[in-house]
Amino acid sequence: MHLDVRNVSKRFGSKAAVERMSFTLDGSGFVGIIGRSGAGKSTFLRMLNRLTDATEGEILADGKDILKLRGAEKRAWQSQCAMVFQQFNLVPRMDVASNVLHGLLGRRPMMATLFNLWSEDDIARALAILDRLGIAEQAPKRAEALSGGQQQRVAIARALMQDPEIILADEPIASLDPMNAQIVMDTLKRINVEDGRMVIANLHTLDTARRYCDRVIGMRDGRVVFDGTPEQLTRGAARDIYGADASFSESATSTDLGALQPDDQYAAALLGD
Amino acid sequence: MHLDVRNVSKRFGSKAAVERMSFTLDGSGFVGIIGRSGAGKSTFLRMLNRLTDATEGEILADGKDILKLRGAEKRAWQSQCAMVFQQFNLVPRMDVASNVLHGLLGRRPMMATLFNLWSEDDIARALAILDRLGIAEQAPKRAEALSGGQQQRVAIARALMQDPEIILADEPIASLDPMNAQIVMDTLKRINVEDGRMVIANLHTLDTARRYCDRVIGMRDGRVVFDGTPEQLTRGAARDIYGADASFSESATSTDLGALQPDDQYAAALLGD
């Protein structure tokens, strides 16, 4: 898959959320987009998935401008390009397997799906995917009954069910505790490596980006301000992206379990409040 | 005030929360009741205040069995024996002064109280009490707008409004940070010393008990297992009360500001969950 982002902008009223963004992606890497809150990360992913319309620019996927797609073609693109959300965005009252099967909504005859009539094969595949993510035994439970980490894995399973070429993940671990965050990131990485699907993930911590990504794109105020390998992401570059002052400490954005050191000040702060 | 607790028990179904508890108190000491969660501390205080009926036994206050009181007599006893709760139990939507005046509900004509008809004297007294506890400026605010420590002082002010002979306090500082905990305990101690009112407080930390109490009663599984001065409360005695194994460390129960040391394990535990 070759992705060519050309001068894409998105304006909400007069405010530009994404401003003339351009870059190209090739093959099946793990791409991390970092930047502070409001930088435009989510807006970009949402445009890529066509949840939001771009104001201008084009995104060529293997030469076709996906921003121009309409109706069935647009839905076909969405089903090739799965999305994983920070808040999981599952249907909490339906069971886990049904949520995973929603990944097929774009592909199966409408009437059958409306009555929840899935073929046995589809169901078997959904369970196999759940099994691959280690949560097959949760299949009959309601999604809302699961822990956050498990729900995110269900969301990934739904994405996999789409058998997509790209998986977009919008801060997939921001609502998770460090333990579950690691499981989810490992899962995404495994999918990236084992299946060769491209993953584009918005991340809000540097160390995660460093650890999992092949390529990191840094955004600030809707513009790309960094594009390189994790190694090139120095402390100085990070300061640039986050627009942080001298007090900027990487560990404040850390969720890595290993990175945890005794920190008097931190404990005191926690206790003091 | 002479308090004689004789074989008091309380059973919930088949489970005994308090089991044949007996001891006597005289004069106006500061008594601490300690014991681990579920030991029956709250249940005992609630029986003493007649919020819960005892299953058997008697409690003689100056010779009268207060467990037998009914109706108006019971309410009269309650108004002599004020209670301070862990969660403050104020009326959050009413202002602080009204909450303090509620201490008089048992004494003023019902109709007048329902129409909020408090005499000027009563209001002046409520303000004086708030002033004594250092929160007079908060009088017109809603109780819910106050910090935890302030709310607990309002609760103590309500107790003082009752002009009680005994103040019962059920883990008065458990929901407070160490700073506020100290203010509240100091306040209770001052009232104990200056006014000569007996204070019985459930406490969940040993050091607080040691620091403020004249006498400590230890409970375990509904029974009194220790009764003595703070000096007599050795580490061994504490292990007995808490039923702790060798790893028992006093500081785990500490809320003393001075006692706070960097504690890797603690911080890790807080973060890990």
Add this chain to the structure above:
Amino acid sequence: EGITQFNIGILGGENAQDRLNSNECLRKYTEEALGVPVKLFAPADYDGVIQGLLGGTIDMAWLGASGYAKVYLTDADAVEPVLVKANLDGSYTYHSIGFARQDSGITKLADIKGKSFGFGDPNSTSGYLIPSVEIPQATGHSMESGEYFGEVKFTGGHEQTIVAVNNGDIDAGVTWADGQGNWEDGYNSGALRKAVDAGLVDMNDLVEIWRSKPIPEGPIVLRKVLPEDVRAKMTALVGGLKEKDADCAYGVAAGETAGFVPITHDYYETIIEVRRQKIASGS
């Protein structure tokens, strides 16, 4: 064109289920005669049946004279009177009777001046239409509340009027009776008689204070668009009911009757005129 079903509407006055039961025999005979399913309907007030006739969902009904006038004035082509119930003496009129409580001291219309007066149902001939025209002629004043009478209101029906007067809720009211027989029995037939039979009132407690001119009994009407043979069959059936099954005729007529005799629209011209005038006068 033929018909596929035939609906008969019956009017209020007694317990709904009793009404349906006493008309059940008529339903059976009609089914035999027409060979189509026949249904009975007994809505709680006059208007239900009238709307049914106007809308064409009810094919036959026994209306009050005023009710017929209302149907005629709304749509002159809707229904046609065919038969009327005859009293035992062969007459087919009755009276609107004004009455009051004995202990109220009221004995004539003039005594109610400034007091309260009750009509029954606005679509009732004897309970509203006729007295609302004849009483003003007698008193020389309109029937507006406060003009001559203190208050004028509708009680909802004959039974309610009787009970309201008996209870003293209103000082006087009107209802219907054949005017034959004795006052203390509530006359031979009519709402008063029914109330006495039911033990609701003691006629000793009531006095008659006014009586209208004879009022024509309401007609049995058939919808005009019904096929000729259906109308003929139904007219013959009801007309011959007394000979065919006297018990059934007693039930359908709600009392003793000499049978149902033919009648035409002309007989109701006066009533229609009265109603037309009332409409014109805007009250």
Add this chain to the structure above:
Amino acid sequence: MTAAAISAVPDLHQMVSRKFRHRKWRAMAVPALIAAYLAYVFFAFDLPGLMSRARPENAAILLGDFWSYKTHVTRDNRSGEVVSAIEGERKGEYPPGQAPDWVSLGEVTRIALPDGSEVLFLEDGSARLDIAGYGVMALALAGRTIELNLPPGTDKPEWLSQSKNRVSINRGGWRFAMTPSKTEVFRYQIGWELFFFTLDSPFHGRSLPELAALALWQPRLDPALPNAAAMARDFWTNAMWRHGEVAWAMFETVLMAFLGTMGAGLIALPLAFFAASNFAPARALRFALRRLFDFLRGVDGLIWTVILSRAFGPGPMTGALAILLTDTGTFGKTFSEALENIDAKQVEGVQSTGAHAVQQMRFGVIPQVAPVILSQLLYYLESNTRSATVIGALVGGGIGLLLTQAIITQKDWEEVCYYMVLVVLTVMAMDSLSGWIRRRFIKG
């Protein structure tokens, strides 16, 4: 405690006590306003007049009649024939020559009454009343006049009403009335007589063990039917209480409520999407729909009934349609509000897979609003069962017709009581049914 805080206290005191004074006034003003309004209403509703007109004795009649019945013993003064009938109805008539055990027929009819009084219908058409605690009274017919002889030396008691040709006596537990045409005694007794079987049923008057024995092993009374079936038939077709027809009427009422509520739900759900701000394709459409809902709701079901009866005539469907119209308005409003409150995340999640708009509704929206819709439907089903009672009276169907007619004709209060109990039980049953469904489908 700082010095500044202490010096602030007197100020504070003033401020707080002003606040309390303020509150005191408000606390007094609200009840005072309410009291003033109630005083106005007291006169607007003419309560003094009402009290003078109230008929407490009617309450006694009504309450007594709720759980008692009366038996008429009537002599036709022309033919001399004596008939006993329960509630004076033909259906409750004792067969000729038979009577309740407290009536002895013969040349002279003797009627024993509960307070120890006795009434005799004498051969010559006159009557003798031996009234307990009062004395003996004789009544005779002279042409069209009734001659009344009181015991010597007594005044006319207040429970006696007399005119030239009617005498009536009301002694609470029984009444007596004589006119030239007939002489009647009414005796009140506790119970719903003939509730199970009428007099013509072979099962009438049998005790429970007897009935059980008959049902289970004793020989058939009616050779054509097993006893149990015959009992069921006699009960179901009971001419006095008409259980079969009443059950049918009750069913018809529930049917109207069911059709109306569910039909309204089916219509309102799609419309609600067009009226919800987050789904409406056009503001104008949304506005128009909202006003339509307001209109449908604002016109009560009863008025819809009147309007619809021209088009559809009387009958249960007219009632169901009236309920349907009103509830379409109600549901349109509540459903669209529920739709406006949904969580967009779920829709987005479904949308991101490439789902069609209809699929987004089905999986992103419906699961969220289903609980609200279901509980609304159930709540209104219950409440409409009550409304259908009233509407039924107008369209001539259902328990409502029976109930209102029984009340308006004011004679069979025990029937009113029976119907009321039925309605209440039905509504309560629907209440618990809906509670069960709610637990099963919403919480589960």
Add this chain to the structure above:
Amino acid sequence: MTLANAALANETASYLAHVRRKRLYGGALLALFALLMLSGFKLANDRNAGGFWDGLHRIFDFPAEIFSEAFVNWRNLPGLFVKFVPSLIETLNIAAVSTLFGALAAAALALLSTRGLSLWPRLTPLFRRMMDVMRAIPEIVIALVLIFLLGGGPVPAMIAIAFHTTGALGKLFSEAAENADTKPVEGLASVGAGWAQRMWFGILPQVAPNWSSYALLRFEINIRASAILGFVGSGGIGYDLKTALQWGQGKYDAVVAIFALLFLTIMIVDHISDRARARLVKGERAA
């Protein structure tokens, strides 16, 4: 981490079984519902005097008749509006007073029937049943019985509506009270406050926004109910509407006037109470 092949097959089979069962139940339920609706509709249609399809095109006949007359006599309308205002006020009074009394009684019953708050915990089931029964009896029945006892007029309607309101609000009130925090109540109990004081200071401030929101909604419903009771002979504007509607031709202008008046009132009250309720509930959130 993943299951062995056999285990997965097992899991899949059991989930498939679960799906089949659900489909069966779901399908059966849907079929049952469809069957009930269709047969119910057919039954009702058969028992109706006129059929649904036959009548559908005549649905506007009656409204057209009414409005055409009112249109001709439009000059009468202003006068008619004024004429019926007193009845409208009576209807509003009935609704207001019955909501007031109903809400007061409901508050008492609700507190008495809420677990943990009741003055007599043993009697809570009794109070609950009482509310169920009060809710279940149709207002019209009570009104008709009371008309027999008290004679016509607004009072029977008022009592009937208040009675029903008590049951309906009682249930909602007690649900709200159940969710209230009991800590303040306990705090008040500890100072020796009586039951009334505990409820007044401990519960009422918490439930007041919800309760008043429910009461407002009830007021709205009760306006309609009191208009309807007028329809069966219990005073107010419903009585005027019924008389005019029954008389028919010649009074259709009055019908339109009353109707417009009533409808307008309902709309206005609806609107005001909608806003007031939104404020009440939002205010609660803000606090």
